Amino acid sequence: MRTVGLSLGLALLCLLRVEAENLGVAGLDKSKIAGKWYITALASNSESYLQKKDKLKMAMANIVVLGEGNLKVSFAIPTAEGCQKSEAIYRPTGTPGEYYSSDRGNKIAQVVDTDGKTYAVIFVSRVKDGKTLHMLRLYSRTRQVSPRIRALFKKFAREKSFTNEMIRMLPSQDECSLDEA
Numbered sequence: 420m421r422t423v424g425l426s427l428g429l430a431l432l433c434l435l436r437v438e439a440e441n442l443g444v445a446g447l448d449k450s451k452i453a454g455k456w457y458i459t460a461l462a463s464n465s466e467s468y469l470q471k472k473d474k475l476k477m478a479m480a481n482i483v484v485l486g487e488g489n490l491k492v493s494f495a496i497p498t499a500e501g502c503q504k505s506e507a508i509y510r511p512t513g514t515p516g517e518y519y520s521s522d523r524g525n526k527i528a529q530v531v532d533t534d535g536k537t538y539a540v541i542f543v544s545r546v547k548d549g550k551t552l553h554m555l556r557l558y559s560r561t562r563q564v565s566p567r568i569r570a571l572f573k574k575f576a577r578e579k580s581f582t583n584e585m586i587r588m589l590p591s592q593d594e595c596s597l598d599e600a
Contacts (some may be wrong), residue, residue: 452490452535455597456480459564460557460572460588462581468554469585474499476592477562490518495597502595531555531575538568540575555579562591 458478461468468475478496485491488511496503509518512527520526526545533539539558544551557564557572564572569588576586 453482453484454560456482456539456558456560457562458556458589459559459562460569460586461554462556462572462576462579462586463552463554464581464585465552465554472585472587475587475589476595477589479595479597480558481597493597495595497592497595504597531579532571536560538564540572542579553579555581 456479458480461472461475463469463472476497478494480495481493483491483493485508490509491506492509493506494504496505507520509520511517512519517527517529526543529542531540531542537560541556541558543554543556546552555572555576557568559568573586
């Protein structure tokens, strides 16, 4: 679960890429990606994920834009052991819209699609124990996602070679959240 949690934040960072494409780098309004997001769906080829996917619930992430293009991402992830909270700093790689965190291995993410306001579909890759793991995530500003966005997520998952068995729409939960400070 820690692996899933740490990877979740990196995916959000890639929202900057889409915003940069939409607004031009000079006019990038990073505040549009700042704030609270719900992780509402996942698709992954990770053995660990596949074994636990039916028990997973919606997680939360919060992004704070820092200086030099860095982002601080906080997570609240419901697990069997309780609510796990973590925080990480992600740095730009030098490629527009690409960020990494070297905590527990390098993670790279890219935005597949977003409107920059209500949802984002993000693809994350990382290498663990010599294997490349992939995860596609659906982020939403609200707990409820429209049928159109759910279908769009599933379409992108199939395009990334995820099978229906690898896709999970996450049920909502109230027991694990980020404190609003």
